[in-house]
Structures are given as structure tokens and as C-alpha cells.
Amino acid sequence: MTKRLVVLVLVFALSAAGLSAVSPRAAAQDAIECYGSEGSEVSVLSVWAGEEENTFKAVLAPVLEACEITLNHEGTRDLNTVLDSRVQGNQPPDIASMPNPGALTVYADKLVSLDELNVHAENYVQGWKDLGSVDGVWVGLPIKTDIKSLVWYSPLAFEAAGYTVPTTWDEMIALMDQMVADGDVPPLSMGFESGGATGWTATDFVQDILIRTAGVEATNGLVDGTTAWDDPAVVAGWELYASWVENYGGGADAAITTSFGDAILLPFQDPPAAWMVKQSGFAGSAFVAPNFPDYIYGEDFAFFVLPSADGAAVPMQVGGDFIGAFNNTPAVQAILGYLSSAAGAAAWAASGFDLTPNSAVTPDAYGDNPISADKAAALGAAPDVTFDVGDLLPAGLGQAEFDGITAVVGGSTTAADALADIQARMTEALGM
Amino acid sequence: MNRVLRERLISIINRIPLHVAVIGLCLIWILPTLGLLITSFRPQQAVNETGWWEVVKSQEPTSTAYQTYCTDCHGANLSAVPSIDLGASDVVSGFTNTRRLAVTFNREYNGAVHIPEDQRPDDESLREILDYLRIESGAIKMPPRFTVNNYKDVMVGYDARGGTYDQACEEEGPTPTRSCDFWEDATRSDAIFKGVLNSFAVSIPSTILPILLAGFAAYAFAWLDFRGRKVMFALLVGLQIVPLQMTLVPVFRLYADLGLNGSFLGVWLFHTGFGLPYAIYLMRNFIAGLPREIVESAYLDGAGHWRVFRVIIMPLALPAIAALSIFQFMWVWNDLLVALIFLGNKAPVLTYQLSQLMDSLGGGWHRMTAAAFISMAIPLAVFLLFQRYFVRGLLSGSVKG
Amino acid sequence: MKTTTPAVMRQKWWTAWMYLAPALALLIIFVLFPTLRTVYLSLRSSDTTQWASEQCRAGETCWGLLENYRQALTTDQATTALQNTALWLVVMVPGTVILGLLFAVLTDRVRYESLAKSIIFAPMAISFVGASIIWRFVYNPDPDIGSLNALLGVIGIGPQTWLATDPPFNSMLLIVVGMWVWTGFTMTIISAALKGIPTEIIEASRVDGANEWQVFTHVMLPQLVPTLAVVGTTMTINTLKIFDIVWVMKGIKTDVLATRMISELYLFRNNGLSAALAVILIILIIPVMYYNIRQFNIQEAAR
Incomplete structure (x- = not known):
């Protein structure tokens, strides 16, 4: 549990370190170190299948080629099941991806400390290292990050209807009220169905509301218990979200049964079935672009950051994937060394697979990919970042949060009751 | 002879309820699967937009909406405004969706708003106009109702989010992992x-x-x-x-x-x-x-x-x-x-x-x-x-x- | 005392074990041993490092070593899962057995039997995940995508958000999917047994002037009873284990025991509670075991 406390210090200056403090070293591609791994094999287990797998392999290609490493990659959406069996059966993969820091805690005693693996620690700010550490040992290399506080919309649709992008909270409300008054298409597409994980997009949304209504410190306090889950401000945030679903999001029934993927597409259908969708950065690159191949980013689809009360920039909500090593082999060292190097950062940025937390990245590394470049700029403009609370909670509580918000939206319980229940579990988990 | 015929007829009539029951139950059972089957033969975009039963609907674009809103200026032959020749495919191909058409209504041409706010077409008419223009100008061909591309993609293991195997081969050509010869790709070791x-x-x-x-x-x-x-x-x-x-x-x-x-x-x-x-x-x-x-x-x-x-x-x-x-x-x-x-x-x-x-x-x-x-x-x-x-x-x- | 073996078929004491040994060996390794381990884990804490009783706190209800069972049986979530599992059993088991019997008997009399049976069987072949995809399309709230809403639209009923309907109606919608899938199973087994009824018996009763309904009730049904008992038992087990359909389609409060078990195992990381839920599933099967022993005795006595 101590790790969760460390996370409270989430006020790390990723934006500054990540983008403005560009090291000149990054320009000169450092040579790939192989640590004598030539001719060996490495097994990697991740959640990335399909096109994501291809992208990941493309990022790794230079090191695999230079060191003649044979990659044995398995991508599966059943990562939990497969990883669990293999780790408990004492045949873990060399490297595994962890979709959130919580997973690192589960396998902490089996993971190799990154300090022993020739990782370029200097390329990661302390905040990211803390997130990837359990009991003070750095075991999770932050590999990919995505920004979450975004609202996707169609600039052309806005122009045609005479709407402008809101810059303050009040303008946002006014815009949505205007949209409701103008027609029968709801302002927000709020569907959040996602099978067993139904609720995660709702909790992301609520966190962005809380950052703007209760403040970032109170929001981060939910992770370690300094803010009670049944605090009136949190209850108000949940209630506000539920009321938005009713008033601006087409109603609770539709929100619960429409998959989050379908929900992303609704504002971009022709004719549109909603005006906006609040969703992470992947929405544009992984959903809108491939489903509407002839749409142009910046015209047919774009994003703005959910505005704050006074329009000032507020901390950006981010999520992140980590990778951990179960074995210390030369090939593992070569791969982690490469991924954490400036060259690895550049390759990840160029792949367009969300953003890289590696601070050796240069702004122009995203140059070929306008969506990634704009996301990186939005991250740079934020004064701070705050990690997805659901991903930091002790095991099971993230799921309890998903289930709680789903039940509140569905009307089978009240926000106050659901949050009191989560608080009770939280107290138990923290051993307070 | 007559009696045999009559008995056969009676036995056939007696069996009608049996056939109705079997065929009726089979129909109920097959309907959801049928939806899946038809969906598997439709292009990606159509799957996202309309239900599988709509494949039977006519796709022929109608000119009614165009005549209502556009004929006065652009003429029945689409080419009455020389600077914006709606009969030219390169002009119309820029209109990839109805929003792109709709924004032009706000804009001013020769000192006047393109279409005054109270006279603009609704979403449905807009869609009709766009479909009509795209087909008439030759900007796009009628999208196919059915395609075997989904099956081809699956057989060769083509998993990019947008596009199809055929498109990728046409536009990018062969790559180290893709020969673009269908049977060769379908039978290679990881297919x-x-x-x-x-x-x-x-x-x-x-x-x-x-x-x-x-x-x-x-x-x-x-x-x-x-x-x-x-x-x-x-x-x-x-x-x-x-x-x-x-x-x-x-x-x-x-x-x-x-x-x-x-x-x-x-x-x-x-x-x-x-x-x-x-x-x-x-x-x-x-x-x-x-x-x-x-x-x-x-x-x-x-x-x-x-x-x-x-x-x-x-x-x-x-x-x-x-x-x-x-x-x-x-x-x-x-x-x-x-x-x-x-x-x-x-x-x-x-x-x-x-x-x-x-x-x-x-x-x-x-x-x-x-x-x-x-x-x-x-x-x-x-x-x-x-x-x-x-x-x-x-x-x-x-x-x- | 009547023995199973015909008196003339003498056997050495080890003959039976020769026939049993290979199967028993595999059963012990792959099923029995993991089951015993599950029972043990159900008495352990969530991370299995200590006994469940050590998690008890002063002043709170606790069942000591059986604490996981308290959590599995008495919380709100538990009640929901138990109620839904009961609903599934009550509707799905008789539903699939009756429909399967109906299909087997009806298709037996038509010339396109093979085609008709394939159509009923097809949902099984698609796999549960595939079936769940199909029905997500059917139940989709958008009438442009959801065929059920489109169908109702034709007769003037507005679109419904099916999977968000109140319990237990939403569970019923999932049970419909389950029946659609599993009827192919019951039909196949019953059909195999139906073909095993000697033609002479059926023909003889027809010659005696029995109508088709009488042939069914007086000749076929009695012959099918052992098979129906087998199919009913298997369907009870399959229904208790039902997981994929509920997991993939997910509605409000549609959890059953098996989905709770998997949630606890992989999402909540509570190994002890998950194991307790698995043991509860095994305990629920005891009445079925008892029933089968009775059938076993009846069958032996009849020979």
C-alpha cells in the first residue's frame, strides 16, 4: 500500500520535463546496446493485438535487427488470465505489458528491478518513476501514455451550426443548453458500455469533472484516502455526471447499453447523432480516423480540452501503460535499454501509438502525425498532470468504482450510497 | 387408384402443420445468424451506419432535394455556376460528408449568404443532395452493397484498422510480410x-x-x-x-x-x-x-x-x-x-x-x-x-x- | 442381490480397474486435484497467504475460517447472483430440454431433417462469443442497428434499450440467447436417442392403431426418459456454469455465480472468495448427483 501513498505526489512536472526541456542528446541517435544478446530469444506478452501489435513490433524492429534478437510476442485481450497462469506456474514471459500501475503491485515480488536492467533512468521524471515503483523499487517502465481530458467534435459541424468551442465551464454548459434547444441530437455522446469493464469511461469523465469542480488535490486524495469517497464534493461530482447523462447525453439507458466505441463514432456519423464526445486521445486515431478514412483531422474531427471554470489551464488527466521484466537476460536489457533511450522515444513518437512518457522525446518527433503532435502540445500546455484515479486504486477498487458509477447512472442506487460503499471498501483496503 | 390418390392427399394435408412448425421454428432460429451472415458481406462503413436488413433498400440517389434547394442557381445540369461546377468530379469529391456541404451555406458568395438560414435543407435533404451530386458528377462510384473483402482480410490476416487488403495492395503494393498474391498470402505460415x-x-x-x-x-x-x-x-x-x-x-x-x-x-x-x-x-x-x-x-x-x-x-x-x-x-x-x-x-x-x-x-x-x-x-x-x-x-x- | 454383470461373465477383481485406470489417472490430475486445491483456497485470504479467519475484525460479523463463504452468500451482490442463477436454472433447463425434444421429434418426420437440424445446431458452432456478438446486434438500442427495435418499429413500437431494462427482465433477455445456443445441444443428444428406439416397436404400435400423439406419449417418451434425465442433468450443469453470454452482454444486475467468480478472480484479485464461489457451485450440484444415483439404481434394478 505504501506505493499508493507515493502516488499522491502526482504533481510531477511531466509537461515541462517532457516537452520543453528537450535534451540535445536526443538529436544524436545513441547507438543501440546489445549487452551480448545476439542470437537470443525474448518472449513478450502484451494486450496489443492486431494493428497495435504491428505498431509495437515496428517500434522494436531496430533493436531486434541490430542485436539479432528473435521476438516471440503474444498479444491478447485476456492478459490477466494468461499472465496470471504463467506467473503462478513459474514460467512468466520475459517482458509483460501492464495496462495500469495496479497490475505492477500484484506481480511486484516477481518483477526485476529496472535499476538492474540498464534502463536509461535519466529519461524519466520522478513522477513516472514513482508510478512504476512498488515499495520504492522501480519495476514498471512507463511505455505509453494518453491524455484523457479531451472533447472530440467536428469543427465543420460546429461551423455549419454556428457553434464555437467553449473556453470556460459556463460556456460549455451554455453551448450544451443551446444544442438541446436547437434540435434533437444530444450534445454529448455518453455511451460507456465495455463488457466486464463497463463504467471506465464514465469514471474518467467524472475525474475530469472533479478536477474542475473539487480541485486537483481533492481528486488525487481519493487514491490514498485523504479525500473520503463520500465527501460531499465527490458526491456532487457523481450526481452532476448522472445529470449530464440525463440532460445532455441522451439518457441513462442509452449510455449504459451503447458501447464506448460506438459512442465515439456518433458525432462523426453522417448525419451526426451527437455533437461531442468526451474521450481520451486514442478516440481520434484509433476510432474516428480508421472508420472514416476520408475525414481530415482538424476539419472533420478535432479535439479541445474540457474547459475549466475560469478558462485557465488545469492539470491534464493521463493514463499510462507500463512494461515489466520477469527475467534478467541480455535480450531484456537490450530491449528495455532501447525503449528507454532517446532513439526509442523517437520511434515510439513516430509510430503514432499515443504518446511516450520518455522525456528524451523531441517535439518534432511527432511531426508526421498531426493528432499526436496536437496531443503532445495539449499536454505541454497543461500546468500539471494527474493520473487516472481508477488505475491507481488498490486491487478491485477500480472495478468497484466502475460498477458504482454504472449503478448510479442506471438509477439502481444513489451517488451517496454507492460512494459510501466504495469508501467502506477503501477503508478496509487501506487497513484504516 | 382414386382412393390411393385421396389418401396421399389427406396425408399431405395432415402434414402441413408439421411443416409449418418445423420451417417456422427454423426461421426464428436462423434470423439472428442471417443478420451476422449478411453483415459479414457488407463494407465496413455500411456496417457502422445501417442495419443489415437495409441492404435491400434502394440506393439510387434522388434529385428531389437538389431541385428544391439548388436548381435555381446551379441549374438542372449542375453546371450553371462556372466557378463551382457541381458536375465536375474534382469539385464534388471534396465534399466527403454532409457537414462539408453545410458549412458552405453560411459562407458569403458575391456579397450574399449562400443560403439564408431559414431556407437551409435539413439533415435528410442534405444527405440526399450530397448523394445525388456525388453520383451524378462521377466523384464516387455507387458503393457496393456486398463485398468479400472482410473474408479476404481475415484469410490473409490483414488487421489494419481502416481499409482493406485489396486497397492496401493497390495503394502500397507488396511489403516484406505481404506478397499481394492472395493465395500465397493466405497460405503463408502465419496466416x-x-x-x-x-x-x-x-x-x-x-x-x-x-x-x-x-x-x-x-x-x-x-x-x-x-x-x-x-x-x-x-x-x-x-x-x-x-x-x-x-x-x-x-x-x-x-x-x-x-x-x-x-x-x-x-x-x-x-x-x-x-x-x-x-x-x-x-x-x-x-x-x-x-x-x-x-x-x-x-x-x-x-x-x-x-x-x-x-x-x-x-x-x-x-x-x-x-x-x-x-x-x-x-x-x-x-x-x-x-x-x-x-x-x-x-x-x-x-x-x-x-x-x-x-x-x-x-x-x-x-x-x-x-x-x-x-x-x-x-x-x-x-x-x-x-x-x-x-x-x-x-x-x-x-x-x- | 442382483449384480450388474451377467452371471456368466466372470471377472477378476482387477478387470474393472484395467478399464478405469487411464480415465481415472487423467481425472485425478486434471479435475480432482484442482478441485481439492480450490476447496483449500476457499478457506484462505484474498492473496492466499493466510487463513481466511485471520482477516476477521473485531466487532464485525465473521464466519471465521468460512469468512469467504459469508461474503459469497450474504452480500447484496451475492443475493443478486444467486437469484439470477436460480432464474437461469428455472427457465433455461426446462426450456432447452422441451425445445430440444420438440425439434428432435418434429424434424424426425420431415425429409429435410438434416438441413433443419443444422440450422438449430448452428448457434452452438458459432461459439459463445460469436453468439453474444449476434445478439448485441439484435438488442442494440439504435433502431438502425438493432434488429429487434427495427422489427418493433415496423409495428409502431418505439425503440427500447433492451439490456438496460429492469431485472429480472434483462436476465430473461440473456436467457433467450442461452436457449438459442443450447437447444442445438439438447436436440442432438435427444435425436441420437430417438434413433435408438427400435423401429419395430414404433411400427407395431402404429399397426395397433395408435395415432401419432399416442405413439409419442406411450412409446417414444418412456424410451426417452433416461436420455431426458441425462440431458436435464447436463443442462443443469451447463446452466450453472453459464458465463460468456452474461460476461459479454453485461446489463445492470445480471451477474450469475460464474461471472462473479471470474470477476473476483481476475478483476478484484480475491482468490479466496473466488474459490468459495466455485465451491458453492459444486455444492449446488449435490442434489443433481443424488438424483443421478437414484436413476443409476433404478436402471440397474430394471435390467
């Missing part, structure tokens, strides 16, 4: 073809082995005496409930010690062990139902247990064996979890490869539906093949009627 072979390699032994072992055990339960028969039989019933997930970790540990992880043998044994409780249960109930006289007379003729088992019991149990084979084969064929954990990508089976077509965010319904049909074909064929053994009259002549 679906190999997955089908691996699935057979897993499924066939995993079907034969449990049925064979269950046959022996069921014979003992039905025709032999031993201590603890009833208790063990009750256990067999109970063991069927054990959830698969609870057995994964201990078995994986055992395999790690024995070096069986990643081997076909490990998967065969797992499926056999896990399939046995049900197989023995079903076989014992069938075999025990066989008439006692047959077995007794065979034994009186001097046959031993082994001979009775081979020559009498097994052939008579053919319908039960056929039914078991169908289900055991199908379960193993459709299994993803066991293959994922014990084989992984060492010998990727079909379900594993199909799951790879869906990325972690779950995109790609159009391909998923095609994949579902490809993977369904083999179990269905097995069903058709084996149900021939559900033949009447195996016991005829062996008992006095």
Missing part, C-alpha cells in the same frame, strides 16, 4: 490456413482420446462390478461442474515441471482430462441402456470382456459416440482460453488468430463477423458428417419387437 491446420492438430486427438478412454470407463461402470461404483459415478456427475479457470494454474505448474507447456501433448491431455467426466457420464448412460440379452448371449458364445467391448458395445454405442464427437470436437475447436495459455503463439490455433484481428480497444466488427463464419464452417461440417450415424435400426433384429 489463417496455418491456424486451421493447428486447430485440427489440437482438435482431432482431443476428440478421439477422451471418447476412447471414456468408452473403457463407461463399460466398467455399466457392465463390471467393482467397489465404489456408485460413489465414483456420483463424483463424475459432480466433477462436470468444476470451472475451467480453477484448473489452469495447478495444471500449468505441473506442465512447467514436466516441460509440457507449449506442446500439443499438453493441450490434448488437458482437453481429455477436462472432457472425461461428461464423456464417461453420457457413454455410461447409453451403454447401460443397451439390452442385457445381447451382451449375455455374446458371452455365452464364449466372448471375453475385451471382445464384447470391441465387437458389440462400441458399434452399438455409435450414436452416442457420434454425438459426443460432435460436441467434444466443437468445444475444443472453439476454445480460446486453453489454447492461449498452454500453446500461445507457439502453434497459433484458429481462435487465437481470429482474436488477433480484434485490437485491445475492440475494433473491427465487419471482420469479426466474417471470422465467426469461417470458424463455424468446420464444426458445422463435422455435425453434418457425424449425424449420419444417428441411424435408426442399429438394434433392430437384436431384440424381439
Whole structure:
């Protein structure tokens, strides 16, 4: 549990370190170190299948080629099941991806400390290292990050209807009220169905509301218990979200049964079935672009950051994937060394697979990919970042949060009751 | 003669309710599958936008909306405004969606708003105008109603989020992992073809082995005496409930010690062990139902247990064996979890490869539906093949009627 | 005392074990041993490092070593899962057995039997995940995508958000999917047994002037009873284990025991509670075991 406390210090200056403090070293591609791994094999287990797998392999290609490493990659959406069996059966993969820091805690005693693996620690700010550490040992290399506080919309649709992008909270409300008054298409597409994980997009949304209504410190306090889950401000945030679903999001029934993927597409259908969708950065690159191949980013689809009360920039909500090593082999060292190097950062940025937390990245590394470049700029403009609370909670509580918000939206319980229940579990988990 | 005809007619009429019932129930059963089948043959965008039953709707664009809103200025031939010639494909091809058309209405042309706010077409008319312009100007060809691209993508394992294998080959040409020769790509080592072979390699032994072992055990339960028969039989019933997930970790540990992880043998044994409780249960109930006289007379003729088992019991149990084979084969064929954990990508089976077509965010319904049909074909064929053994009259002549 | 073996078929004491040995060996390794481990884990804490009783806190209800069972049986979530599992059993088991019997008997009389049976069987071949995809399309709230809403639209009923309907109606919608899938199974087994009824018996009763209904009730049904008992038992087990359909389609409060078990195992990381739920599943099967022993005795006595 101590790790969760460390996370409270989430006020790390990723934006500054990540983008403005560009090291000149990054320009000169450092040579790939192989640590004598030539001719060996490495097994990697991740959640990335399909096109994501291809992208990941493309990022790794230079090191695999230079060191003649044979990659044995398995991508599966059943990562939990497969990883669990293999780790408990004492045949873990060399490297595994962890979709959130919580997973690192589960396998902490089996993971190799990154300090022993020739990782370029200097390329990661302390905040990211803390997130990837359990009991003070750095075991999770932050590999990919995505920004979450975004609202996707169609600039052309806005122009045609005479709407402008809101810059303050009040303008946002006014815009949505205007949209409701103008027609029968709801302002927000709020569907959040996602099978067993139904609720995660709702909790992301609520966190962005809380950052703007209760403040970032109170929001981060939910992770370690300094803010009670049944605090009136949190209850108000949940209630506000539920009321938005009713008033601006087409109603609770539709929100619960429409998959989050379908929900992303609704504002971009022709004719549109909603005006906006609040969703992470992947929405544009992984959903809108491939489903509407002839749409142009910046015209047919774009994003703005959910505005704050006074329009000032507020901390950006981010999520992140980590990778951990179960074995210390030369090939593992070569791969982690490469991924954490400036060259690895550049390759990840160029792949367009969300953003890289590696601070050796240069702004122009995203140059070929306008969506990634704009996301990186939005991250740079934020004064701070705050990690997805659901991903930091002790095991099971993230799921309890998903289930709680789903039940509140569905009307089978009240926000106050659901949050009191989560608080009770939280107290138990923290051993307070 | 007349009477025969009348009787036949009556029997046909009597059978009408039967046919109505069978065909009606079949229709209800097939309707959801039909939706899946049609979806699997539709282009990606159409799947996202409209229901499968709308494939029958006319796609012919109508000019009514164009005439209402546009003819006055742009003329019936679309080319009355020379600077914006709506009959030219390069002008119209820029209008990729109705929003692009709608924004032009706000803008001013020659000092006047293109279309005053209160006279603008609604969403539906806008769509109609755009479709009309796109087809008339030749900016796009009529999108096909049906396509085999989903199946082609699945067969060659093309998994990029947008586009199709054909498009990629046309626009980018061959790459190191893609020759763009369809059959070559479909049969290369990491394509679906190999997955089908691996699935057979897993499924066939995993079907034969449990049925064979269950046959022996069921014979003992039905025709032999031993201590603890009833208790063990009750256990067999109970063991069927054990959830698969609870057995994964201990078995994986055992395999790690024995070096069986990643081997076909490990998967065969797992499926056999896990399939046995049900197989023995079903076989014992069938075999025990066989008439006692047959077995007794065979034994009186001097046959031993082994001979009775081979020559009498097994052939008579053919319908039960056929039914078991169908289900055991199908379960193993459709299994993803066991293959994922014990084989992984060492010998990727079909379900594993199909799951790879869906990325972690779950995109790609159009391909998923095609994949579902490809993977369904083999179990269905097995069903058709084996149900021939559900033949009447195996016991005829062996008992006095 | 009547023995199973015909008196003339003498056997050595080890003959039976020869036939049983290979199956028993595999059963012990792959099923029995993991089951015993599950029972043990159900008495352990969530991370299995200590006994469940050590998690008890002063002043709170605790069942000591059986604490996981308290959590599995008495919380709100538990009640929901138990109620839904009961609903599934009550509807799905008789539903699939009756429909399967109906199909087997009806298709037996038509010439396109093979085609008709393939159509009913097809949903099984698609796999549960595939079936769930199909029905997500059917139940989709958008009438442009959801065929059920489109169908109702034709007769003037507005679109419904099916999977968000109140319990237990939403569970019923999932049970419909379950029946659609599993009827192919019951039909196949019953059909195999139906073919096993000697033709002479059926023909004889027809010659005696029995109509088709009488042939069914007086000749076929009695012969099918053992098979129906087998199919009913198997369907009870399959229904208790039902997982994929509920997991993939997910509605409000549609959890059943098996989905709770998997949630606890992989999402909440509570190994002890998950194992307790698995043991509860096994305990629920005891009445079925008892029933089968009775059938076993009846069958033996009849020979």
C-alpha cells in the first residue's frame, strides 16, 4: 500500500520535463546496446493485438535487427488470465505489458528491478518513476501514455451550426443548453458500455469533472484516502455526471447499453447523432480516423480540452501503460535499454501509438502525425498532470468504482450510497 | 387408384402443420445468424451506419432535394455556376460528408449568404443532395452493397484498422510480410490456413482420446462390478461442474515441471482430462441402456470382456459416440482460453488468430463477423458428417419387437 | 442381490480397474486435484497467504475460517447472483430440454431433417462469443442497428434499450440467447436417442392403431426418459456454469455465480472468495448427483 501513498505526489512536472526541456542528446541517435544478446530469444506478452501489435513490433524492429534478437510476442485481450497462469506456474514471459500501475503491485515480488536492467533512468521524471515503483523499487517502465481530458467534435459541424468551442465551464454548459434547444441530437455522446469493464469511461469523465469542480488535490486524495469517497464534493461530482447523462447525453439507458466505441463514432456519423464526445486521445486515431478514412483531422474531427471554470489551464488527466521484466537476460536489457533511450522515444513518437512518457522525446518527433503532435502540445500546455484515479486504486477498487458509477447512472442506487460503499471498501483496503 | 390418390392427399394435408412448425421454428432460429451472415458481406462503413436488413433498400440517389434547394442557381445540369461546377468530379469529391456541404451555406458568395438560414435543407435533404451530386458528377462510384473483402482480410490476416487488403495492395503494393498474391498470402505460415491446420492438430486427438478412454470407463461402470461404483459415478456427475479457470494454474505448474507447456501433448491431455467426466457420464448412460440379452448371449458364445467391448458395445454405442464427437470436437475447436495459455503463439490455433484481428480497444466488427463464419464452417461440417450415424435400426433384429 | 454383470461373465477383481485406470489417472490430475486445491483456497485470504479467519475484525460479523463463504452468500451482490442463477436454472433447463425434444421429434418426420437440424445446431458452432456478438446486434438500442427495435418499429413500437431494462427482465433477455445456443445441444443428444428406439416397436404400435400423439406419449417418451434425465442433468450443469453470454452482454444486475467468480478472480484479485464461489457451485450440484444415483439404481434394478 505504501506505493499508493507515493502516488499522491502526482504533481510531477511531466509537461515541462517532457516537452520543453528537450535534451540535445536526443538529436544524436545513441547507438543501440546489445549487452551480448545476439542470437537470443525474448518472449513478450502484451494486450496489443492486431494493428497495435504491428505498431509495437515496428517500434522494436531496430533493436531486434541490430542485436539479432528473435521476438516471440503474444498479444491478447485476456492478459490477466494468461499472465496470471504463467506467473503462478513459474514460467512468466520475459517482458509483460501492464495496462495500469495496479497490475505492477500484484506481480511486484516477481518483477526485476529496472535499476538492474540498464534502463536509461535519466529519461524519466520522478513522477513516472514513482508510478512504476512498488515499495520504492522501480519495476514498471512507463511505455505509453494518453491524455484523457479531451472533447472530440467536428469543427465543420460546429461551423455549419454556428457553434464555437467553449473556453470556460459556463460556456460549455451554455453551448450544451443551446444544442438541446436547437434540435434533437444530444450534445454529448455518453455511451460507456465495455463488457466486464463497463463504467471506465464514465469514471474518467467524472475525474475530469472533479478536477474542475473539487480541485486537483481533492481528486488525487481519493487514491490514498485523504479525500473520503463520500465527501460531499465527490458526491456532487457523481450526481452532476448522472445529470449530464440525463440532460445532455441522451439518457441513462442509452449510455449504459451503447458501447464506448460506438459512442465515439456518433458525432462523426453522417448525419451526426451527437455533437461531442468526451474521450481520451486514442478516440481520434484509433476510432474516428480508421472508420472514416476520408475525414481530415482538424476539419472533420478535432479535439479541445474540457474547459475549466475560469478558462485557465488545469492539470491534464493521463493514463499510462507500463512494461515489466520477469527475467534478467541480455535480450531484456537490450530491449528495455532501447525503449528507454532517446532513439526509442523517437520511434515510439513516430509510430503514432499515443504518446511516450520518455522525456528524451523531441517535439518534432511527432511531426508526421498531426493528432499526436496536437496531443503532445495539449499536454505541454497543461500546468500539471494527474493520473487516472481508477488505475491507481488498490486491487478491485477500480472495478468497484466502475460498477458504482454504472449503478448510479442506471438509477439502481444513489451517488451517496454507492460512494459510501466504495469508501467502506477503501477503508478496509487501506487497513484504516 | 382414386382412393390411393385421396389418401396421399389427406396425408399431405395432415402434414402441413408439421411443416409449418418445423420451417417456422427454423426461421426464428436462423434470423439472428442471417443478420451476422449478411453483415459479414457488407463494407465496413455500411456496417457502422445501417442495419443489415437495409441492404435491400434502394440506393439510387434522388434529385428531389437538389431541385428544391439548388436548381435555381446551379441549374438542372449542375453546371450553371462556372466557378463551382457541381458536375465536375474534382469539385464534388471534396465534399466527403454532409457537414462539408453545410458549412458552405453560411459562407458569403458575391456579397450574399449562400443560403439564408431559414431556407437551409435539413439533415435528410442534405444527405440526399450530397448523394445525388456525388453520383451524378462521377466523384464516387455507387458503393457496393456486398463485398468479400472482410473474408479476404481475415484469410490473409490483414488487421489494419481502416481499409482493406485489396486497397492496401493497390495503394502500397507488396511489403516484406505481404506478397499481394492472395493465395500465397493466405497460405503463408502465419496466416489463417496455418491456424486451421493447428486447430485440427489440437482438435482431432482431443476428440478421439477422451471418447476412447471414456468408452473403457463407461463399460466398467455399466457392465463390471467393482467397489465404489456408485460413489465414483456420483463424483463424475459432480466433477462436470468444476470451472475451467480453477484448473489452469495447478495444471500449468505441473506442465512447467514436466516441460509440457507449449506442446500439443499438453493441450490434448488437458482437453481429455477436462472432457472425461461428461464423456464417461453420457457413454455410461447409453451403454447401460443397451439390452442385457445381447451382451449375455455374446458371452455365452464364449466372448471375453475385451471382445464384447470391441465387437458389440462400441458399434452399438455409435450414436452416442457420434454425438459426443460432435460436441467434444466443437468445444475444443472453439476454445480460446486453453489454447492461449498452454500453446500461445507457439502453434497459433484458429481462435487465437481470429482474436488477433480484434485490437485491445475492440475494433473491427465487419471482420469479426466474417471470422465467426469461417470458424463455424468446420464444426458445422463435422455435425453434418457425424449425424449420419444417428441411424435408426442399429438394434433392430437384436431384440424381439 | 442382483449384480450388474451377467452371471456368466466372470471377472477378476482387477478387470474393472484395467478399464478405469487411464480415465481415472487423467481425472485425478486434471479435475480432482484442482478441485481439492480450490476447496483449500476457499478457506484462505484474498492473496492466499493466510487463513481466511485471520482477516476477521473485531466487532464485525465473521464466519471465521468460512469468512469467504459469508461474503459469497450474504452480500447484496451475492443475493443478486444467486437469484439470477436460480432464474437461469428455472427457465433455461426446462426450456432447452422441451425445445430440444420438440425439434428432435418434429424434424424426425420431415425429409429435410438434416438441413433443419443444422440450422438449430448452428448457434452452438458459432461459439459463445460469436453468439453474444449476434445478439448485441439484435438488442442494440439504435433502431438502425438493432434488429429487434427495427422489427418493433415496423409495428409502431418505439425503440427500447433492451439490456438496460429492469431485472429480472434483462436476465430473461440473456436467457433467450442461452436457449438459442443450447437447444442445438439438447436436440442432438435427444435425436441420437430417438434413433435408438427400435423401429419395430414404433411400427407395431402404429399397426395397433395408435395415432401419432399416442405413439409419442406411450412409446417414444418412456424410451426417452433416461436420455431426458441425462440431458436435464447436463443442462443443469451447463446452466450453472453459464458465463460468456452474461460476461459479454453485461446489463445492470445480471451477474450469475460464474461471472462473479471470474470477476473476483481476475478483476478484484480475491482468490479466496473466488474459490468459495466455485465451491458453492459444486455444492449446488449435490442434489443433481443424488438424483443421478437414484436413476443409476433404478436402471440397474430394471435390467
